[in-house]
Amino acid sequence: MQYRKLHDADLDAANAFLAKHAATSMILRGNLRTAGIERRRHPLSGTYFGAVDAGGAIHAVMAQFGNGNVFVQSGDATQVPAGLVDAFRAEMPTPVAGVFGDADQAADILDQLGLSDADYAINASDILYGLDLCDLIVPVNARADDFQMVDAEKVERSTLLSWLRAYEIEALGAEDTPVLDSKIASRLVHALDARNMWALIVDGKPVSLSGFNAQMPDMVQVGPVWTPPESRSNGYARILVAKTLLAARARGVMRAILSTDSEAAAKAYEALGFTKIGRYRLALLKSPVKLAA
Missing domain, CATH: 3.40.630.30 (Gcn5-related N-acetyltransferase (GNAT))
Structure with a gap:
């Protein structure tokens, strides 16, 4: 498994992975649809990192947007691969302003980044609702x-x-x-x-x-x-x-x-x-x- 920054060639794979976990990936999916991966000057552009297998399929995503907020999607796992977090830290574009995602995955990111005891304006595990x-x-x-x-x-x-x-x-x-x-x-x-x-x-x-x-x-x-x-x-x-x-x-x-x-x-x-x-x-x-x- 490779843990690396994603590029335009990874767009279809990223979309396919996120679509499988749509309810906790809407910001990631919406921003990808609007700005793509490497359209740097768009207000919704971000820097994306992924866990990519040998066939090019993606199994986890972390992204940071211009406001400093980090979004995570690690599929059905409650934890985020440490290699993905390391890749993010190595090339993290800006200071971290916040972390969003599935409650367990986001908490794991905060722990891996050493932010569990940081000073928060809000750190809440909200109830997620869905409706057909x-x-x-x-x-x-x-x-x-x-x-x-x-x-x-x-x-x-x-x-x-x-x-x-x-x-x-x-x-x-x-x-x-x-x-x-x-x-x-x-x-x-x-x-x-x-x-x-x-x-x-x-x-x-x-x-x-x-x-x-x-x-x-x-x-x-x-x-x-x-x-x-x-x-x-x-x-x-x-x-x-x-x-x-x-x-x-x-x-x-x-x-x-x-x-x-x-x-x-x-x-x-x-x-x-x-x-x-x-x-x-x-x-x-x-x-x-x-x-x-």
């Missing part, structure tokens, strides 16, 4: 004229920035700093360009936000989902997520996934038909850590 969209349970009032779904670009930019900042602070443990403002502004530009974020309008006022943070022709990953505190307990997020999934289903998407550690959010998603399929770890460091090769 043919089984989507649509809220009774989701199609009512009182609830309008619009592209996020039709909402005032200041409102979107405020909501996304609040989401990062509440859900991901981010600190409210100028660095966060810059991160949010960049994220919003990308979301608006990709047209993968929507708002729910009630009585002419935006009351909830939802989007897809990864998309494939057959599958989407839901997030972020945010309702400001003053508009909560009205079922707005559930209605909006249902509307986004109805629209996705209409264009051929067959499955959706998401993860959460919130009991309230879990109840809303389960009411839509989502069921538990595993656990997914989000480990975001308070400050990026530069590792020795």
Whole structure:
């Protein structure tokens, strides 16, 4: 088995491997589909490493993107090959800002990188949910004229920035700093360009936000989902997520996934038909850590 950096010639093999483990590989799959492996100047480009056998098949993947976040997929194994982690450390492009993936695999990466006791903004093993969209349970009032779904670009930019900042602070443990403002502004530009974020309008006022943070022709990953505190307990997020999934289903998407550690959010998603399929770890460091090769 070779443990090495991946190149454009490995794209088909990488896609074939990740497709077998789609629910915990959506960011990897979506970014590969959009930016490929060696398209370095694309905002979703990353540096990919793989466990590659003699026939060219891939059995594990690690990738780091421009924001410093590392994503891992090691198939059915709970641990990540040490040789793959060594290859990553040897050519790691930037300090590590976070680690994402199947809960056990991501925890193993943190241990192998010596980051188990690092200072985290959040290090959570969320419940991973899946839903075949043919089984989507649509809220009774989701199609009512009182609830309008619009592209996020039709909402005032200041409102979107405020909501996304609040989401990062509440859900991901981010600190409210100028660095966060810059991160949010960049994220919003990308979301608006990709047209993968929507708002729910009630009585002419935006009351909830939802989007897809990864998309494939057959599958989407839901997030972020945010309702400001003053508009909560009205079922707005559930209605909006249902509307986004109805629209996705209409264009051929067959499955959706998401993860959460919130009991309230879990109840809303389960009411839509989502069921538990595993656990997914989000480990975001308070400050990026530069590792020795």
